[in-house]
Each structure stands twice: as C-alpha cells, then as structure tokens.
Amino acid sequence: MVFRPFLRHFRVAALGLLMPAVLASGGQLSPLAPKPDWTALDAYQKTITRQEFTRLINDVYTPDGAFWDFAKIDDTKMTVYSDMAKTEPLFTLQFAASEATEAPLPYAYKTKAISTDPDKPLKGIKIALDPGHIGGDWAQLEARYFKMGNDPSVEEAKLNMITCELLAERLKADGADIIWAKRGYEPVTHLRPDDLHREAIASLALHPDTTKRISDEVAIQGMINNEAALLFYRVAEIRARADVVNKQHPDLTICVHYNADDWGDDPTHPVLTEHSRLIIFVNGCYEKKAELTYDDYKYDLLRKLLDRTAVHEERGCALVGQEMLDTLKYPAETYPSIPGIHLKDSPSIHHVTDVPSVYARDLMANRLYHGPVIYCEGPYMNARDGYYRIIAGDYLGTRTIQGEDVPSIYRQYADSVEQGVLKYFGVK
Numbered sequence: 001m002v003f004r005p006f007l008r009h010f011r012v013a014a015l016g017l018l019m020p021a022v023l024a025s026g027g028q029l030s031p032l033a034p035k036p037d038w039t040a041l042d043a044y045q046k047t048i049t050r051q052e053f054t055r056l057i058n059d060v061y062t063p064d065g066a067f068w069d070f071a072k073i074d075d076t077k078m079t080v081y082s083d084m085a086k087t088e089p090l091f092t093l094q095f096a097a098s099e100a101t102e103a104p105l106p107y108a109y110k111t112k113a114i115s116t117d118p119d120k121p122l123k124g125i126k127i128a129l130d131p132g133h134i135g136g137d138w139a140q141l142e143a144r145y146f147k148m149g150n151d152p153s154v155e156e157a158k159l160n161m162i163t164c165e166l167l168a169e170r171l172k173a174d175g176a177d178i179i180w181a182k183r184g185y186e187p188v189t190h191l192r193p194d195d196l197h198r199e200a201i202a203s204l205a206l207h208p209d210t211t212k213r214i215s216d217e218v219a220i221q222g223m224i225n226n227e228a229a230l231l232f233y234r235v236a237e238i239r240a241r242a243d244v245v246n247k248q249h250p251d252l253t254i255c256v257h258y259n260a261d262d263w264g265d266d267p268t269h270p271v272l273t274e275h276s277r278l279i280i281f282v283n284g285c286y287e288k289k290a291e292l293t294y295d296d297y298k299y300d301l302l303r304k305l306l307d308r309t310a311v312h313e314e315r316g317c318a319l320v321g322q323e324m325l326d327t328l329k330y331p332a333e334t335y336p337s338i339p340g341i342h343l344k345d346s347p348s349i350h351h352v353t354d355v356p357s358v359y360a361r362d363l364m365a366n367r368l369y370h371g372p373v374i375y376c377e378g379p380y381m382n383a384r385d386g387y388y389r390i391i392a393g394d395y396l397g398t399r400t401i402q403g404e405d406v407p408s409i410y411r412q413y414a415d416s417v418e419q420g421v422l423k424y425f426g427v428k
C-alpha cells in the first residue's frame with residue numbers, strides 16, 4: 001500500500017500557537033528533511049537542453065504546470081525559487097545549447113546488460129530491493145495488518161519480504177548483485193516515535209488547514225503521538241533506507257508492496273472486497289500545494305529530472321507492469337477505483353505509457369532513491385480473489401484454492417518482476 005503523508009488535513013490551530021516560528025513563508029522543509037545541498041546539482045550544469053528540461057517538467061513531473069510557479073526560464077538557464085513571488089532564488093541551471101553539446105551526466109546507471117556469460121545475464125548489474133513497511137512489532141502501528149477469525153494474519157511487510165526473498169533468489173541466479181534497503185522486521189532508522197515529538201509538533205503546525213482550535217490537552221497529545229508514529233514509519237524509515245541504498249549506487253531499485261482496498265477500522269473484522277487490481281508507479285506528478293512549497297521537494301524533483309531517470313522508469317514499469325498483468329491475471333487499476341484516491345483530493349496522479357497499470361505518482365521512496373525506481377503494488381490483500389492465495393503462504397507447485405489449481409501468489413509476483421527486469425536490461 002502506498003502512503004500520501006501530506007494529504008491529511010489536521011485542524012490544529014492550537015498547535016500553530018505552540019510553534020509559530022515554523023510557518024515562515026519561504027525556505028520551508030518537509031518534516032525530517034535535511035536542508036538541500038543545492039551545490040550538489042552543479043554537477044548537472046549543461047547536461048540538458050532547455051527543450052528536454054521543459055518536456056520533462058511538463059510531461060512527467062508537473063503536468064499541471066505547477067513547477068513554473070516557482071521557476072523562471074530562458075534559452076540559456078532556469079532558476080528555481082523558494083517562493084511563488086520568485087524573490088528567493090535557490091539554484092540556477094545552465095542549459096546545453098544542443099543535444100550534441102550536452103556535458104556528460106555525473107553518474108551513469110546501467111540500463112543494459114553487460115555480461116558475456118549466458119548463464120549470468122545480469123552479471124555486473126546492481127539491483128536494490130525495498131520490501132515495503134517494517135512489520136514485526138510495528139505491523140499494527142503501521143496499520144498494515146489484519147486477521148480474520150482463525151485465518152492466519154495478513155501483514156503486508158511479511159508478504160513483501162517473502163516476495164523479495166524469492167525475487168532476490170531469481171535475480172542472483174541471473175548474476176545480479178542484490179542490495180537490500182531493509183531485511184527482516186526491524187526498522188532501518190534508529191529513530192523511534194518517542195524521539196519525534198518535537199518534529200511531530202512542527203509537522204502538525206505545517207499543515208495549512210489549521211482552522212479549528214483544539215483546547216483539549218489529551219486530544220492534542222494523542223494527535224502528537226499519532227503524528228510522531230507516522231513520521232517514524234513513513235518518513236524516518238524511508239529516509240534511512242534511501243541513505244543505505246544511495247550509498248551503493250544500484251542500477252535499478254525495486255519497491256515491492258501489496259495493495260489493499262479500505263478494510264475498515266477494525267483489523268479483526270476486515271471488509272473483503274471482490275476483485276484485485278494491479279498498479280505500478282513511476283516518479284512524477286508532484287503536487288503544487290502539498291509538495292512543491294517545500295524546498296526539499298523542489299530539490300528532489302530536480303535531482304530526479306537531471307539524473308534522466310524518467311525514461312528508464314517508464315520503460316521499466318511498463319515491462320514489469322505488463323509481466324505482472326499477464327502472469328497474475330488481475331486487471332489494471334482504473335483511475336477512479338484506486339484505493340484511497342479521489343479525483344478531488346489528488347489531481348496529481350496520471351496514467352503513463354501504453355500499459356494500463358502504469359501511473360506517475362510522487363511517493364517518498366520513488367523520489368528519494370537515486371536512479372531508476374520501479375514501484376510495484378501487488379494484488380489487494382483484502383480482495384476475495386487474492387486473500388485466499390495470500391493466506392495459503394508460499395509453496396512449490398500448485399494448490400487448489402477456491403476451486404482452481406494455482407501456483408504460490410508470491411512466486412508468480414517474483415517471477416513476473418524478474419521477467420520484466422530481464423527485459424529492462426535487454427536480456428530477453
């Protein structure tokens with residue numbers, strides 16, 4: 001399941017009174033974000049033309065034109081500003097005069113197999129695997145857990161880990177080096193919710209919709225505790241994983257998740273829905289209000305764009321996405337049916353490529369991991385056509401589930417991603 005941390009609207013004017021200083025007009029950072037080192041983008045001077053830069057902004061990163069509220073452009077350069085009045089410049093990018101005169105990129109991610117060994121076609125390729133969520137002692141806090149009657153519990157982190165272990169086995173057999181963003185069921189971040197109360201107060205004060213005064217201290221403390229927990233497992237954890245992965249420069253990063261429809265508030269009586277659908281995400285579609293007001297988001301967007309990962313992510317997501325549709329045989333998500341997403345809340349998601357399950361969406365993981373990222377969502381955990389296969393666990397061969405002989409859903413997921421990855425590197 002994917003997160004959208006900044007869509008929640010808190011009504012916490014009282015918290016605004018506690019933290020008046022954080023609501024400065026420019027230079028805002030999102031919760032737990034380090035101050036961007038804009039000089040690091042100097043390595044990308046003259047690596048892109050104005051035409052290609054503009055195409056990527058308009059087609060991939062802000063199709064609604066939101067980026068231009070914070071930027072000025074002419075034929076030789078683009079300057080990005082902290083504020084919409086464009087008075088606080090952050091960084092100026094010089095353009096290459098033509099494609100032929102583009103300076104080389106500071107780092108080249110391999111997008112084609114280089115192996116000469118037919119038994120190890122991915123030799124020399126580094127692939128990072130990111131099994132989504134923490135799980136274990138934290139599964140219930142993350143709300144990625146439910147259990148129906150005497151059935152085995154369903155914990156998304158576990159499903160993701162089983163799938164990633166199977167995928168790692170296959171990719172290693174193909175010769176790839178595997179980097180783990182996280183393994184097992186302990187957090188990668190050293191922070192815990194109790195360490196994050198100050199940051200939680202600052203984060204709550206950042207929410208724009210702070211209209212209703214809350215005077216009940218117990219309610220405020222509950223809200224702070226809740227926010228601290230969210231910052232722990234949604235933000236600190238993914239930032240820590242990105243630190244681990246980015247140091248090792250993988251050629252490709254694969255995030256593995258299982259999706260779900262809303263199962264209600266009671267994890268002991270989850271609502272089952274009828275049908276699973278599949279979706280896979282490329283990074284893009286940043287939101288003006290919720291994301292681009294933060295300077296760290298502007299930095300991350302530019303870094304992604306300048307690394308020129310968009311074309312590879314689209315190709316990779318289309319290849320893996322098609323394999324998942326063909327192998328798992330669930331239909332693709334259609335826009336209005338994406339769980340938790342309603343058109344009025346989130347205009348910033350759109351379909352890309354000619355594979356129906358590929359959508360552009362800005363998620364923390366596909367934004368913070370450097371290089372191309374393929375962000376997979378597997379079948380719904382709480383759909384009748386996925387649930388019984390999920391609680392059957394992993395097994396060899398086939399089993400009869402709901403009257404059909406089917407292989408392990410985990411193996412099908414891992415197999416389809418492996419096949420897509422091989423195609424991505426030009427092997428099959």
Ligand SMILES: [Zn+2]
Nearest residue numbers: 001002132257
């Ligand atoms: Zn998930």
